[in-house]
Amino acid sequence: MSEFVDQDYAPLLRHVGTRWLSLLPAVTRLSECWPSVKAYFLSLGPDDCPNIVWKYLKDCENGDEGDGESCILPAYLSFFKNTLVPFHSTIQILEKDMTTTPELYSYMHQLYSKLHQRHDDKFFGEQTEEYLSQLNDNKSSPVITDFLLFYSNAIKYLEKWFQFSDKNLFKKIECLSLTDPNLSYSNLKGIVTSLSLKTDINLDDLYEEFSSIKQVLSVIASDPSNVGEKWMKVINSSNVSSNTPANLIKLVSFVLSMPVCNAYVERIFSLMKNYWRDDRYQASVKLIRCEIQIKLNFKYSCQEFHKYILRNRRLLEAAKSNKKYSFKS
Template identity: 40%
Template sequence: MTIGRTKAEAVVKDVLAPKAVGDVLKALTADKPLPFCIQTDASNKGNRKMFPLAVQYFSPESGVTNKMLDFLENADESAAGIVDLIEQSLDKFGLSFDQVTAFSNTNVNYGIHNSVFTNLKKKQKHLLQGNCHAHIVHNTVKHALDQLTVDVENVVLKVYSFFSTSAKRRESLKEFCRFCDVEFQEILRHVTTRWLSLNPAITRLMQTWPALKSYFISLGEECPKQVRALLKLSEDSTEEDGDIVEVYLLFCNNILSLFEEVVRKLESDETTCVELYSIMDNFKEKLTQRRDDQFFGYLTKVKLQRLLPHYADIAKADFTAFLNTALSYVGKWFNFYEENWLFSLQPLSLHHGTLTFSDLERVTTKLNLIHKVNMDELYDECSTRKPILKRLKENAEDEWKSKGVAARWVALFQVADLPHMLSVISHIEHPSIHWICGKGIFQNGQQMD
């Protein structure tokens, strides 16, 4: 049977989509309705503005589930217009705002007094505010790079621009690579809005750095002035001056690997809000340790020793300023104190296979869930769960540690009936993408339609 465009569209609209939406509604409106997160963003298609409405929820059978619920057209992109659209869609499917635990969209319409979030909070007062932590880490890099004397980001952009417009220049660089006995590598493009594109571009520059430097020196007066200034190739430059740029590139290559690691953890499909505090806290500790130890990367240390003391001191001061600025910015936008509601969620990771009633009590109090949970029965469940959880961890300890947080809870719920504990977990066991401007809208720093 061949299916043309009309038949395929009819099958999707009249059969597959209603079945998919029906399965979602069946899960969300079962005997005990599940709490869920909603997320949306405007998608422009010509002169039409479309709004997909996605829901994410936790079920004891499948763990964290991400489903498309609706796809609507609305020319009004104001905060009030988006909220009305969400409300109409939920009403159409018989869902209540009381089930909504979190909201995610891009930073458009994200204000203090009039935003989608603030308007939704009027309808669901216990809605929690979060931030895109990957966005915080990305902005941290942008601010910290401003402390460096060498404009590393501009070096990457200018070098790429120089070679991307000329096949002849590319071939010349190949010849210099052969002469310098280094393998030729294509210069990578860096896009400032993509969070993970800078460090790979720097890595590629470092792989061909001797050839690149020799090539630009050979150009003499034909080398663009901006490139000469960025690479410190002025007429009175010395060998030490030229090495300074390499030192800065090595430092950025080393330190940005740490930022990349954090962003990838935050963007992982398996990462949940339970893990956010520990990820950010560990990130802060690594930055602090590097600053206190004055460790800027081993290769950076080796190159610094070859510089004149004056240049080396300037570079070290810049690197220290980079780390201080990074720590200051992260501390400004992320609360590293115990009053942060994310702090109280950490025991729910089950990493050590232990969980006390006091831990659950702090969570229910912090998230205003006490009125939704019978605390006495929750205590009984917590008491009966201890030997079960201990057995699950001991039977396959390595496998248990490798599991994601959601997978650990699924394993527990499969062997024990814990309805009150499930009520608590289903409110919070969502991926970190649920919080404002999260990965549901961005993948690796790229805005998605």
């Protein structure tokens, strides 16, 4: 069929319902292969083509893109190809290893604002506008209504699962991203209260520790480093190096250890499944845990890790001894 429509062959991609990142590539590939896909289903005819497909495809029988005044599918494909980009890029950022909880609210609010802006401007993408201009008014009006409804539903979905207000915990801890030099003690105290950490953190000492780093914040705010590296620079700065800010370290460590999304947890379960195979069913929980810790915390390649092991004499001696076997010790 690809040869018939003079198009290079490319397999369609499958979208997995629980994997958001598979949606944009699948839609993009379908859009690129549209002439071949359209030709295939049209060749089946109304009797053999699935009813739901033929319902929308029957108006596209004439020309490469249909008759120009009735075929609406290219407009929908182009719209989703354009609109899914901010969703895709946001999820990619949130699933990065270096993304931290203080950055979460900012990224979510950016997506929220983009959707509002697109809805208010009735922006559907330049190519989508071209397809809409080819449709008559009776066809284009319902399509535009569908596009605006998509934006509205997406916004409502975000509002249902994420609170876009100052009451949101992630909004309160946003200041720990150190992008604003105006971080105050009241911000830190509010975070301690919201996280119920008053029994673990001495607020009087926290104030003194914050006072010692306040001058560093204006410089750190413009630093391009990630959040974790910024805090390392703050803690290791000359102003505080003589007196370790224990309470500040507790607070920052607690916040930065909070997962941004469930991607990391799912990655753990995926690794666990690979290591705890049927042929290793007698492996202990401790062994699997150690293997996963090594896999996640060592950034070496296999060759680099092999060299590291050979240089570590203590580790080699421990591996040769019986200490690793609890039943032999």
